[in-house]
Amino acid sequence: xxxxxxxxxxxxxxxxxxxxxxxxxxxxxxxxxxxxxxxxxxxxxxxxxxxxxxxxxxxxxxxxxxxxxxxxxxxxxxxxxxxxxxxxxxxxxxxxxxxxxxxxxxxxxxxxxxxxxxxxxxxxxxxxxxxxxxxxxxxxxxxxxxxxxxxxxxxxxxxxxxxxxxxxxxxxxxxxxxxxxxxxxxxxxxxxxxxxxxxxxxxxxxxxxxxxxxxxxxxxxxxxxxxxxxxxxxxxxxxxxxxxxxxxxxxxxxxxxxxxxxxxxxxxxxxxxxxxxxxxxxxxxxxxxxxxxxxxxxxxxxxxxxxxxxxxxxxxxxxxxxxxxxxxxxxxxxxxxxxxxxxxxxxxxxxxxxxxxxxxxxxxxxxxxxxxxxxxxxxxxxxxxxxxxxxxxxxxxxxxxxxxxxxxxxxxxxxxxxxxxxxxxxxxxxxxxxxxxxxxxxxxxxxxxxxxxxxxxxxxxxxxxxxxxxxxxxxx
Numbered sequence: 464x465x466x467x468x469x470x471x472x473x474x475x476x477x478x479x480x481x482x483x484x485x486x487x488x489x490x491x492x493x494x495x496x497x498x499x500x501x502x503x504x505x506x507x508x509x510x511x512x513x514x515x516x517x518x519x520x521x522x523x524x525x526x527x528x529x530x531x532x533x534x535x536x537x538x539x540x541x542x543x544x545x546x547x548x549x550x551x552x553x554x555x556x557x558x559x560x561x562x563x564x565x566x567x568x569x570x571x572x573x574x575x576x577x578x579x580x581x582x583x584x585x586x587x588x589x590x591x592x593x594x595x596x597x598x599x600x601x602x603x604x605x606x607x608x609x610x611x612x613x614x615x616x617x618x619x620x621x622x623x624x625x626x627x628x629x630x631x632x633x634x635x636x637x638x639x640x641x642x643x644x645x646x647x648x649x650x651x652x653x654x655x656x657x658x659x660x661x662x663x664x665x666x667x668x669x670x671x672x673x674x675x676x677x678x679x680x681x682x683x684x685x686x687x688x689x690x691x692x693x694x695x696x697x698x699x700x701x702x703x704x705x706x707x708x709x710x711x712x713x714x715x716x717x718x719x720x721x722x723x724x725x726x727x728x729x730x731x732x733x734x735x736x737x738x739x740x741x742x743x744x745x746x747x748x749x750x751x752x753x754x755x756x757x758x759x760x761x762x763x764x765x766x767x768x769x770x771x772x773x774x775x776x777x778x779x780x781x782x783x784x785x786x787x788x789x790x791x792x793x794x795x796x797x798x799x800x801x802x803x804x805x806x807x808x809x810x811x812x813x814x815x816x817x818x819x820x821x822x823x824x825x826x827x828x829x830x831x832x833x834x835x836x837x838x839x840x841x842x843x844x845x846x847x848x849x850x851x852x853x854x855x856x857x858x859x860x861x862x863x864x865x866x867x868x869x870x871x872x873x874x875x876x877x878x879x880x881x882x883x884x885x886x887x888x889x890x891x892x893x894x895x896x897x898x899x900x901x902x903x904x905x906x907x908x909x910x911x912x913x914x915x916x917x918x919x920x921x922x923x924x925x926x927x928x929x930x931x932x933x934x935x936x937x938x939x
Contacts, residue, residue, distance in 0.1 A: 476662035478506025480901025483925025491933035511605030512733035514597035516915035517570035542909025553906035589757035595915035640896030665870035665902035666693035683777035707872035717866030725774025740789030740843030748817025788846035873905035880928035898928035
């Protein structure tokens, strides 16, 4: 190996995108130095609770889903009109094709090489079939995937992880990124040379910075993201282009904690709860939306209802209710939520008359295979019968509200995960020496991301970024 090729691939961020990039770079024969400002690895990925999408997997086939050719069209439909926008000219079609066509191999990589259990498959909102994979144990899918990858990487002598390391600048020379300047816990500045993979996550936690700049209308809405400034300014400083920055996902269901109802930070009520059969009820006890519509549609339906201000937090209080079948299917989630006090178990007879009437109406429709006037076509594992036969059955109940969850907008990038800049003619061209993956990027999801595609984009484009960065070392 040449002296130049001994430079490491520098991965900034330790969520699934960064971990996947590190794995890809190591597989390509490079050394990897990972920098993360958090005290421990995992980022937001470790909190992901619904799973990872995969089309055409053996786990789908085991459920009788022999063909899944609608993932691309589901993603495009979810993205909305943004998918057809051409300024800046990000190749959205190719990015979505890569995301969806590589989904089976991503699931296989995690299941076969890293031994992550992904055998449970659910249908989430906006999906035509069940394709969101998680495990059957108590560990949520994000934590299972992250912990498996961290263990794998730490066992490799060519991998270095440095936590509490904040990158202050991307170093450039002759219009090429050459490395980073950062400071560690001791505050001393350090420089590191090598190709850079930028995987720092989105800006949904930057409430007073980028979020306030691009979506001031979201002020006061609670978030599933811990407060932290965004790192996108480092990319702005080297001339990177950005796309869809006002596309911010409002997830329809964050738990309202009865112990602290006005808290600005909420635990996510996983979309899998609705996928496995859960229903949403308004303050008057009625269903008002197809719970398996895309997130933007469900959130808009909730936000059309009356809201309240609790300790400066703007929120809508909607009941999320799961019958015994759905509770059992989502058992690993429910156990945690019960422990946190976010969900309670109640007998049907102890619910309000209005809620009992809605439960009976829904149960009748499911048992008789009737058409849902709200358009829901999949009912998960709901098995509760209607009428007096259900009164002593226990259901799982929690209060939820829309929450700021994810940023679809981010830095422009291409099929090789290269960070792009705009030229004087309006086209996009790669910035040499830097790649990006995960929520920091834009152009894939358009106006709305499908549940299960955040972990997927991290696994797919993270591995691409790591391999491409490693390949570049031979060109130094």
